[in-house]
Amino acid sequence: MGVFYEEIPESLIRWIREQRMFWVATAPLSGQMHINVSPKGGDYFGVVDSRTFWYMELTGSGCETLAHLYEPGNGRITIMLSAFDGPPKIVRLWGKGHAMENGTKEFADFAEKHKIEAIPGTRSIIVVNIHQVGSSCGFSVPYYDFKGHRSILNDHFKQKQAKFEAGNEKESMPRYWAHKNAWSMDGLASSKIGLETGKAFSIAPIKKMVGPLAPLNNQRFKGGVPIQQVILIALLSVILGVLMTLHGPFLLLVCIGGIYATFLTWALLQERITTTPFECEPSLVSSSSSRPAAPDTEYFKFPIFLNTIQSLLAFISGTLYLLAMATTSSGPLLLPSSHALAPLLLVAITQTLSSPFGYASLAHVDYLTFVLAKSCKLLPVMFLHVLLYQKRYPFSKYLIVFAVTAGVAIFTLYHPPKVGKVSTKNAQNSSLYGLALLGISLGFDGLTNTTQDHIFGSPKRYGRVTAPQMMAATNLLSCVLMTTYLLITPHVPLDYFFSSLSSGSTSVDSNTTHELASAVAFLQRHPRVLYDVLGFCVAGAIGQLFIFATLNRFGSLVLVTVTVTRKMLTMVLSVVWYGKSLTLGQWAGVGLVFGGIGTEAWIQRQEKLDKERKKHELEKKSD
Structure with a gap:
């Protein structure tokens, strides 16, 4: 007869x-x-108290338990x-299970305590926080004599460690x-450590399933709303936005929803x-790739091709x-x-140059660092305004710049260390190189935004350029x-040019000099990535439509507020969607x-309100 408890009775603990x-x-979670x-066998488990059970999870070829425990909501x-x-x-x-992977401080603290x-x-320690205990008869379970624990697994990993x-x-x-x-x-x-190590050293994951249900490049089941539905919603939102141009609040909601839906996607x-x-044939992987790919893997690294589309x-x-x-008087x-x-044309050039440097940095820094750094465009924008146009800023804005810079530095410094010998000098140099590439990308971003501000702020010189005109013209020139x-x-003949500069010691990656052909060949080898590429471009x-519509109708302050919160959600979504974690x-x-x-957005809002108030007061006096 079955008996249930809310916690483990003392008799059952023994x-x-x-x-x-x-x-x-x-x-x-998915059906x-x-x-x-x-x-599980061996002496590698225990009971902490009546509501807590733990066991030591040993390494094996499978890792299903960790995946299910890490799955959001599971x-x-x-x-x-x-x-x-x-x-x-x-x-x-x-x-509910909680995993503490070997090599983390949490693992070490629990093991010591x-x-x-x-x-x-040892791969991890799994702690089970118990909410129900059941005891049943087991009358049909056969008798077995215990002869001893197998030592094959332990011996294997002892040799591996040696x-x-x-x-x-x-x-x-x-590894x-x-x-x-x-x-x-x-x-x-x-395994989070496995994922980080795989990315750092481009180690291809093993295939674990065969047949039609096997996931493709570990991307078959992702849950959530399908990408196609999100893009369809965005398209419908564009049509709805055009139809509702006479209703400001409704249009603003459509624009905000469109920015979130499209750019989170x-x-x-x-x-x-x-x-x-x-995965690919070993001969297809370029030995001079900027990403140190494993012999049987390759990465999509064609930013110009992607941005052209x-x-x-x-x-x-x-x-x-x-x-x-358009109207008859629109010019x-x-x-x-x-x-x-x-x-x-300058905007198009800087916009075109920024993206390849940003994509190249992803070979050396993780995506969260990339997103955070890209959120700091006000730094190069302020610097270039001061340098090119001798613009002066109040002291508060310099404090904001310091806070943002410190934030990026802290985020990078507190990146979780790799386990084993992953955190090597080469890896550190790689991260610094990635940050340098990000810095160049941000510099071009700053020049892009500074030039755009200059165009918008000089109607007598350049004519009154609207935001939609800016979007269409710059994208045409970029294309x-x-x-x-x-x-x-x-x-x-770039090979000849570079070899002449370096006495023949430098060669150029064929993926760089033949990017169009290389990108097409990549898509032929991996046709499923075409859907992601098209979805990304669409x-x-x-x-961009939603961004320029917001800028044109509601001003830069509203746009800054929306884009900042969108980038925050991008980071959160990346953490949740891809099972990442951040340190304190x-x-x-x-x-x-x-x-x-x-704070910068709030200051801009106050400045705008002050200007409007002064303008209103002047109008009253003139009346």
Whole structure:
């Protein structure tokens, strides 16, 4: 007869500690995925108190339990123990599991507190917070005689650790976790250390399923709203926005919703496109790639090709928007004056150059660092305003710049250290190089925004350029520039040029000089990435419509507020969607950055209100 308890009775605690094996069951949230049951043996478990059970999770080829515990909104776990001698009994412990991976401070603190000695191959400690206990008869469970625990697994990882300590870095546990434990069989993110190590060293994950249900590049099941639906919603929002131009508040809601939907989608697809390893034949991987790919993986690294498609779609959507909003008195469609062509061309050039440096940095820094740094555009904008136009700022704005800079620095410094020998000098140099690339990208961003402000602020010189005109014109120019680059570079002898500068010691990556052909070949090898590329470009093009519509109708202050909160949500969504985690120091850095940007937006709002009040007072006096 079954009996249930809210916690483990003392009599069962003693019985549990006497058992020599147990089973662990977990399941993903999706009904399309697979339930997992794992047998556990050895003296590697215990009971902390009547509501807490723990066990040491040893390394194996599978890693389903961690994936299910890490899945947002999941964490369900069941422990089952059964008597094979003596009185029959089955005990089940239901609860929520919490994983502490080996190499983290949390793991070390728990092991020290409870006097747990980790053995070679220990992957994590799983703590089960129990909310229900069940005891049943077990009358049909057969008798078995216990002969002893198998030592094969322990011996294997002892040998592996000995090889690693002798200097063979390929035998490190983080590399093993990266290859076999980074993803579950359903494509859910599993070992966090494995994921980080795999990204740092471009270690391809092992294939765990075959047949039509096998996930493709660990991307089959992601849950949430499908990308196609989000883009469809954004398209409908554009139509709705045009139809509701006479209703300001409704249009603002549509614009905000459109910016969020399109650019959150855009950010998720950007991270997926640039960080997903794709399996290929070893001969297809370029040895001179900026990302140190493993022998059987390659990455999508064609930023000019990607941005050309996005610029073309943005030009088309911007032109359609201009045509829809055009009136008989609206003047020239694209440019109000030919004098605006030169500064708009500068915007197109800087906009075109910024993106490749940003994408290149993703080979050396993680996506969260990338997003946070890209949120700090006010730094180069202020610097260039001071340098080029001798503009002066109040002291408060310099404090904001300091806070934002400190936030980025803290976020980078408090990045979780790699385990084993992952945190090497080369890895640190790689991160610094990535930050340098990000800095160059931000510099171009700053020049882009500064020039745009100059164009908008000089109507007598350049004519009154509207935001939609800016969007259409700059994207057209960018598309022409990048298309020219893609078509010309295969015929330019860059190899000869660089070798002449370096006495023949430098070669140029064929993916750089033949980016168009390389990108097309990549899409032919991995056709499924085409959907992500098109989704990314469509989301970016439509997102620009919402941005320029917001700028044109509601001003830069509203736009800054919306984009700042959108970037915050991008970081949060990246953490949740891809199963990442931030340290306390990193959260402090995030707080400094967005706190500084938010303060800047508040100051701008106060300045605008003061100007409007003074203007109103002057109008009263004149009356």
